[in-house]
Amino acid sequence: MNILALVESWGLGGTEKYISTTACQLANIGCNTFVFDLKKKEIRDSSCLPIDTGSASPGQTVFESIQQACDQLNISIVHSHLYTSTFSICRRISRRSELPLVATYHLPLQQWNTWHRLRLGHSTRFLKQTIGASELTATQLKRWAPSACCIPPPIKIPTDLHLLRERPSNRFNVVGLGRLEKQKDWPTLTRAIHHSENSPWTTIIGDGTLRQQLQAQTTELGLAETLDLPGAMNHASAMKRIAEASLFVLPSLYEGFGMAAVEAMVLGVPVITSDFPASTEYIQEGVTGHRFPIGDHQRLADLIQWHINHPEESRQIGLNGQKFAREHYQPERIAKLHLDLYKRLLT
Structure with a gap:
C-alpha cells in the first residue's frame, strides 16, 4: 500500500x-x-x-x-x-x-x-x-x-533519554521549545521568570523573526545572566536539553495540539502550558501538569514558584504525565x- x-x-x-x-x-x-x-x-x-x-x-x-x-x-x-x-x-x-x-x-x-x-x-x-x-x-x-x-x-523520543531524569540537578532550570514567533508568546515566559522569587535559569530553544525583540526584553528585565537563547537545535539535541530540565513551559497564544509539551511529558518532565483548548486533552490540572490563562505572566510565575517550592510533588506530576503520554501517543x-x-x- x-x-x-x-x-x-x-x-x-x-x-x-x-x-x-x-x-x-x-x-x-x-x-x-x-x-x-x-x-x-x-x-x-x-x-x-x-x-x-x-x-x-x-x-x-x-x-x-x-x-x-x-x-x-x-x-x-x-x-x-x-x-x-x-x-x-x-x-x-x-x-x-x-x-x-x-x-x-x-x-x-x-x-x-x-x-x-x-x-x-x-x-x-x-x-x-x-x-x-x-x-x-x-x-x-x-x-x-x-x-x-x-x-x-x-510522540517519538530516543529511548535512552529517560535515564537523564535520574540525574540530580544542581539548580532548578526551566526549558521552552518553539519558534521565536508571536504565536508562542515567549514574552509571557520571560516576564514570569522576572516576577518569580528565584528567577530560575531558563532556556528557550528555537529561532525566528522575534529573536532580537526577545533578546532586548531579556536585557531590559535584567535576565541576561539567567536566560539563554541557544537558537534552533536538531530534535535529538533539543530532547536531551528538555530531559535535563526541572520544568517545561509552553506559553503559546494558540496551538493545534502542543506536541513539544507532550514530548516533555514523555520524558517525565513536569509541564506547564497556557490554556489553549487542545491542552485539556493531556493536562489534567495538578495531576499530569498545570495550565495558566493565556498571557497571564503572574499566574505562570506563581506556578513556576510552586514547582520550585514543591520538588517531590513536581516530580510526581512529571511521572503522572509521562505515564499518560506514553499510553496515549x-x-x-x-x-x-x-x-x-x-x-x-x-x-
Missing part, C-alpha cells in the same frame, strides 16, 4: 513531525508513505528524504504534478495535511481522480478567520475520511463531517490507527 501525503511546504514544524514519525512506523508494517511538497513540487520517501521520480516540467500545474506522482508511485490513497490550500486542492483531486482522499486538520477551526473556517469545513465533502489532530478539532469538524475522527500526533499505536483506516477505505 502506497500513500501520498500532501503538504504545502516541508519544514521543521509539528505537522512535519506528525507525518515523518507516522511514515517511519507505517513503513515497518508494510505501508509506504511518500510526501508531496506543493511549493517545491518535490517528493520525499518514507524517511522524508527527497527522491527523484523524474521531475515535473516547469510548466506543470501543482495538480498535474500530483497526478504524475500518483501514477509513478502507484498510489493507493491521497492524504492531505494542507492548511490554506485544503479546499482548492481537495476539490480538484476529488473531481479528477478516483483515489480515496483523506485529510488531517492540524489546527482548531477558531484559529482561522470566518472565510477560511467555512472553506475548511466545506472541504470535508470531498473526503472519504476527515481526521482531526486533536479531539477538539475532530469535534468541530463533525458539523460538516459527522464521521470525523481524531488521530493525535505520535505511542507511534506504534498512531500508525496502526492510520493503517486500519486506510485498509477500511480500500475494502
Whole structure:
C-alpha cells in the first residue's frame, strides 16, 4: 500500500513531525508513505528524504504534478495535511481522480478567520475520511463531517533519554521549545521568570523573526545572566536539553495540539502550558501538569514558584504525565490507527 501525503511546504514544524514519525512506523508494517511538497513540487520517501521520480516540467500545474506522482508511485490513497490550500486542492483531486482522499486538520477551526473556517469545513465533502489532530478539532469538524475522527500526533523520543531524569540537578532550570514567533508568546515566559522569587535559569530553544525583540526584553528585565537563547537545535539535541530540565513551559497564544509539551511529558518532565483548548486533552490540572490563562505572566510565575517550592510533588506530576503520554501517543499505536483506516477505505 502506497500513500501520498500532501503538504504545502516541508519544514521543521509539528505537522512535519506528525507525518515523518507516522511514515517511519507505517513503513515497518508494510505501508509506504511518500510526501508531496506543493511549493517545491518535490517528493520525499518514507524517511522524508527527497527522491527523484523524474521531475515535473516547469510548466506543470501543482495538480498535474500530483497526478504524475500518483501514477509513478502507484498510489493507493491521497492524504492531505494542507492548511490554506485544503479546499482548492481537495476539490480538484476529488473531481479528477478516483483515489480515496483523506485529510488531517492540524489546527482548531477558531484559529482561522470566518472565510477560511467555512472553506475548511466545506472541504470535508470531498473526503472519504476527515481526521482531526486533536479531539477538539475532530469535534468541530463533525458539523460538516459527522464521521470525523481524531488521530493525535505520535510522540517519538530516543529511548535512552529517560535515564537523564535520574540525574540530580544542581539548580532548578526551566526549558521552552518553539519558534521565536508571536504565536508562542515567549514574552509571557520571560516576564514570569522576572516576577518569580528565584528567577530560575531558563532556556528557550528555537529561532525566528522575534529573536532580537526577545533578546532586548531579556536585557531590559535584567535576565541576561539567567536566560539563554541557544537558537534552533536538531530534535535529538533539543530532547536531551528538555530531559535535563526541572520544568517545561509552553506559553503559546494558540496551538493545534502542543506536541513539544507532550514530548516533555514523555520524558517525565513536569509541564506547564497556557490554556489553549487542545491542552485539556493531556493536562489534567495538578495531576499530569498545570495550565495558566493565556498571557497571564503572574499566574505562570506563581506556578513556576510552586514547582520550585514543591520538588517531590513536581516530580510526581512529571511521572503522572509521562505515564499518560506514553499510553496515549505511542507511534506504534498512531500508525496502526492510520493503517486500519486506510485498509477500511480500500475494502
